[in-house]
Amino acid sequence: xxxxxxxxxxxxxxxxxxxxxxxxxxxxxxxxxxxxxxxxxxxxxxxxxxxxxxxxxxxxxxxxxxxxxxxxxxxxxxxxxxxxxxxxxxxxxxxxxxxxxxxxxxxxxxxxxxxxxxxxxxxxxxxxxxxxxxxxxxxxxxxxxxxxxxxxxxxxxxxxxxxxxxxxxxxxxxxxxxxxxxxxxxxxxxxxxxxxxxxxxxxxxxxxxxxxxxxxxxxxxxxxxxxxxxxxxxxxxxxxxxxxxxxxxxxxxxxxxxxxxxxxxxxxxxxxxxxxxxxxxxxxxxxxxxxxxxxxxxxxxxxxxxxxxxxxxxxxxxxxxxxxxxxxxxxxxxxxxxxxxxxxxxxxxxxxxxxxxxxxxxxxxxxxxxxxxxxxxxxxxxxxxxxxxxxxxxxxxxxxxxxxxxxxxxxxxxxxxxxxxxxxxxxxxxxxxxxxxxxxxxxxxxxxxxxxxxxxxxxx
Ligand SMILES: [Zn+2]
Numbered sequence: 315x316x317x318x319x320x321x322x323x324x325x326x327x328x329x330x331x332x333x334x335x336x337x338x339x340x341x342x343x344x345x346x347x348x349x350x351x352x353x354x355x356x357x358x359x360x361x362x363x364x365x366x367x368x369x370x371x372x373x374x375x376x377x378x379x380x381x382x383x384x385x386x387x388x389x390x391x392x393x394x395x396x397x398x399x400x401x402x403x404x405x406x407x408x409x410x411x412x413x414x415x416x417x418x419x420x421x422x423x424x425x426x427x428x429x430x431x432x433x434x435x436x437x438x439x440x441x442x443x444x445x446x447x448x449x450x451x452x453x454x455x456x457x458x459x460x461x462x463x464x465x466x467x468x469x470x471x472x473x474x475x476x477x478x479x480x481x482x483x484x485x486x487x488x489x490x491x492x493x494x495x496x497x498x499x500x501x502x503x504x505x506x507x508x509x510x511x512x513x514x515x516x517x518x519x520x521x522x523x524x525x526x527x528x529x530x531x532x533x534x535x536x537x538x539x540x541x542x543x544x545x546x547x548x549x550x551x552x553x554x555x556x557x558x559x560x561x562x563x564x565x566x567x568x569x570x571x572x573x574x575x576x577x578x579x580x581x582x583x584x585x586x587x588x589x590x591x592x593x594x595x596x597x598x599x600x601x602x603x604x605x606x607x608x609x610x611x612x613x614x615x616x617x618x619x620x621x622x623x624x625x626x627x628x629x630x631x632x633x634x635x636x637x638x639x640x641x642x643x644x645x646x647x648x649x650x651x652x653x654x655x656x657x658x659x660x661x662x663x664x665x666x667x668x669x670x671x672x673x674x675x676x677x678x679x680x681x682x683x684x685x686x687x688x689x690x691x692x693x694x695x696x697x698x699x700x701x702x703x704x705x706x707x708x709x710x711x712x713x714x715x716x717x718x719x720x721x722x723x724x725x726x727x728x729x730x731x732x733x734x735x736x737x738x739x740x741x742x743x744x745x746x747x748x749x750x751x752x753x754x755x756x757x758x759x760x761x762x763x764x765x766x767x768x769x770x771x772x773x774x
Contacts, residue, residue: 315342315344315345315769315770316342316343316361317363317364318339318361318362318364319340319342319363319364319371319694319766320340320363320364320367321340321367322337322370323335323338323340323371323686323746324372324669324746325350325372325686326670326684326685327687329618329667329671330666330667330670331666332746332747334747335350337367338350339352339354339363342692342766343361345768345769346690346692347685347686347690348688349686349687364764366763366764369696369697369763370697370698370699370749370750371696371697372432372673372694372697373674373684373685373686374433374673374695374765374767375431375432375434375639375672375695376433376435376625376638376672376679377626377627377636378437378577378625378626379437379439379534380436380437380439380627380636381439381631382424382439382440382463383410383417383439383446384407384408384631385420385424385630386407386423386424387403387407388630388633388635389634391403392634395542396539396542396543397540397542399607399632403631404631405472405475406475408442408466408476411440411443411446412443414449418449421446421449421453425454427759428459429457429772430774431638431762432639433637434693434767434772435460435461435693435767436459436461436462437598437627438464439464439466439507439509440464440466440507442465442468442476442478444465444487444490444494447465448491450463451463451502455500455501455502458501458772459767459772460680462503462504462532462534463502463503463504463505464504464505464506465491465504467508467509467514468508468509468513469514470515470518471513478518481521485525488521488525492504492525492531496529501767501768504529505531506526506532508522508535509535509536510536510539511535511551511557512543512546519564522566523565523566526565526566526572532573532679533567533573534574534576535577536577536578537561537578537579537582538578538580538581539607540608541581544581555586556585556586556589557582558582558595562589568594568595569593574596575597575598576590576595577598577629578598578629579612580604580611580612582613587616590617591620595622596623596624596625596678596679597614597623598625598626598627599614599626599627599645600628600632600633600641601647602629602633602634602644603628603629604648606632606633606634607632613656613657613660614645614671615653615660615662616657616660623675624671624675624676625672625675626638626671626672626675628641639757641672642665642668642669642672643668643754643755645671646663646664646668650662665747665750665754666747668754669750669754673685677690677693691768691769694765695762695765696763696764697753697761697763699752699761701760702753702756702757702761704744762774
């Protein structure tokens with residue numbers, strides 16, 4: 315789709331550089347960003363323009379780690395630590411996804427939340443149930459969002475009611491699921507998902523590697539989240555140099571042709587950190603979950619300094635909010651505590667840095683995603699921040715409400731028809747970086763008035 319979005323545009327050129335253009339034009343050619351301009355270049359003069367004057371336009375946010383089946387009970391049991399919380403809440407809830415009716419209802423709620431917010435891309439854990447996992451993928455595909463979805467593998471150290479009973483059975487079920495879904499969708503891709511190493515036998519890990527080679531799939535899992543878990547892996551794999559090394563020995567930890575993301579990495583250091591960097595593994599930093607489950611604080615400043623790829627994850631329901639803006643503010647906050655309490659050499663993260671992590675940082679996992687530089691895939695979110703503007707930004711009171719705005723947009727002819735009378739012209743506004751900072755801290759889903767993924771408008 316060729317189109318132009320007009321508004322106050324902001325995107326990252328690097329972790330430290332926010333690029334902003336007030337009243338600018340973001341050009342989409344096909345599914346790709348052609349560029350951001352102060353005036354529409356001649357070559358694009360016949361593209362339809364959607365005028366979002368006065369609104370912020372930013373790249374879609376990328377959630378590098380979340381659990382769809384945990385959405386329905388988010389907020390429960392967050393005074394526990396990880397392993398207790400898994401046994402008390404996560405596992406019993408996930409077992410319910412055997413029931414197609416329950417899965418249908420609960421996954422619809424998850425999808426509604428994901429569509430309303432500012433996220434356009436996500437890496438998602440489902441459960442070990444193939445039918446409900448396929449259902450989730452179909453719902454995601456229908457939404458227009460772009461995602462990796464994993465049917466979870468777990469064949470040991472988990473309750474009988476939520477366990478694959480042999481590696482052979484797990485292999486066959488996973489292969490059948492891959493055959494049903496791989497290459498079957500435009501925007502939804504299966505990803506291999508060993509839950510975490512203590513829950514997967516060596517035989518199962520070996521078979522997952524066979525599937526990884528056969529289908530060339532990406533991998534997601536958890537790594538070095540919690541002290542008890544790391545000690546457990548050390549007991550299980552005394553010969554491995556680290557938790558990451560134990561995964562690497564199965565060939566499921568990045569490197570050539572194994573696109574990999576690992577959630578948390580709170581306790582990664584030394585040789586494991588080297589391996590994460592050398593194998594190009596994406597760290598999904600989930601600060602809210604790490605706080606809720608007393609896991610700790612991932613040393614993100616150090617990761618970034620060392621050239622490790624980092625994105626942000628909501629980790630619902632270890633984290634209770636789906637918003638990656640929330641993950642951005644949490645990332646700043648925990649980095650301040652880390653600096654204050656753990657290592658004063660690692661300065662707290664800045665707003666441009668966390669904005670980068672939630673857009674281009676995690677976006678890299680999906681390809682050329684998360685920025686508005688020419689050649690990036692066109693994912694954009696339009697944010698009306700007037701509800702959090704200060705009184706010295708006059709002229710905003712008369713603007714239509716969010717509800718009115720949505721009512722005016724009809725999907726087929728949205729572009730070009732948008733809001734000529736909503737435009738705020740010549741109004742003194744706060745500088746775009748300050749508005750972005752306030753959105754990061756004060757955002758709610760009502761601020762999002764439109765979003766696009768791969769050049770297509772998401773119907774919300
Ligand atoms: Zn998780």
